[in-house]
Ligand SMILES: O=C(C[C@H]1NCCC[C@H]1O)Cn1cnc2c(c1=O)CCCC2
């Protein structure tokens with residue numbers, strides 16, 4: 001399938017659905033809100049995990065794995081945590097033909113799965129801090145418009161759950177994790193994010209305060225939550241009796257955090273960097289950073305050209321880059337250019353008879369379409385330089401576009417005008433309840 005049928009500016013939703021399918025990241029599935037994650041998507045997920053997992057291990061967090069299922073009475077335990085979300089919880093009510101005695105829920109998140117065991121394992125202050133994470137899937141039977149990566153009924157994430165003796169330790173970890181989320185977005189996905197603390201109404205109801213990194217999609221003028229790091233305070237500790245004997249023989253209650261990022265990260269990357277030729281991959285997360293394509297002419301020495309392509313790919317891979325080779329005879333170079341552009345490969349290298357004569361290669365950048373002729377002798381360092389430049393350019397371009405959308409407002413009218421003009425609004429925040437007389441007075 002060559003080229004995109006829909007332009008990003010014309011119909012963002014349809015453009016997005018087309019890009020994720022044409023780039024071979026997503027296959028639609030016969031259950032609404034569920035999607036197949038194909039290798040290119042999983043490769044990005046694995047690259048982010050390869051950064052994040054060692055970082056949390058350095059912080060003393062260990063991976064565990066808790067069951068997918070949770071009983072109703074445990075799930076309902078933290079009332080205001082679950083109340084607003086109840087419709088999203090998926091239940092198993094049968095096995096085979098027979099009804100289950102008691103229906104069991106599929107985890108939408110794992111606080112209630114884990115915390116009865118936190119209570120069991122935490123007895124004295126020497127059992128603290130307890131810091132666990134799990135890489136898993138969760139199910140939330142959402143009803144608003146399902147969108148691949150962004151809002152699906154099952155998604156992959158990591159969820160960290162930690163318990164501390166004192167609040168200060170919890171507060172510190174919340175921000176350390178938030179910084180890792182900023183790095184996931186800014187250093188890997190080349191997406192600028194804003195760190196912040198959510199309002200009382202926006203925060204996770206079960207927690208004490210919520211911090212998050214927020215991205216912005218200029219095409220829709222909407223912000224999007226990138227990842228969250230909550231301090232739960234002692235709310236869950238009260239509910240689940242997670243107490244400990246402190247070093248003075250007194251009884252203390254733990255201070256907890258929970259934090260997550262999900263496969264939503266990949267969707268934000270598509271929305272921010274994708275264009276009318278398809279996906280645009282930041283080199284750091286591209287499974288293939290370069291694709292080498294032979295450009296044969298009728299009477300040219302095709303074997304020499306093919307050999308040059310193979311050695312070019314080998315040299316780049318030997319230097320630690322990720323280069324692919326597309327020597328298929330049944331596709332034309334032009335078809336291949338469109339195909340690999342659709343898949344978002346950051347760099348293409350073309351080698352034809354003319355390049356061979358001059359012992360150079362032609363490099364074409366996916367981000368800005370620039371064509372650069374590079375002598376074969378300088379290939380490795382030049383390609384490395386260009387990949388770094390693409391990563392930086394994608395971030396800087398996204399940041400400029402986002403900053404250009406920021407509008408400072410001081411009145412409600414200005415606020416509404418800016419919102420309708422797809423702006424990212426910077427407004428004074430009084431954090432007071434809006435009461436009738438205030439609204440009617442101005
Ligand atoms: O999941 C969280 C809080 C917390 N969960 C663990 C990781 C960090 C953070 O996401 C909030 N939340 C969102 N969505 C739902 C629930 C819920 O608690 C519970 C019921 C189903 C839907």
Ligand SMILES: [Mg+2]
Nearest residue numbers: 085088140142
């Ligand atoms: Mg939700």
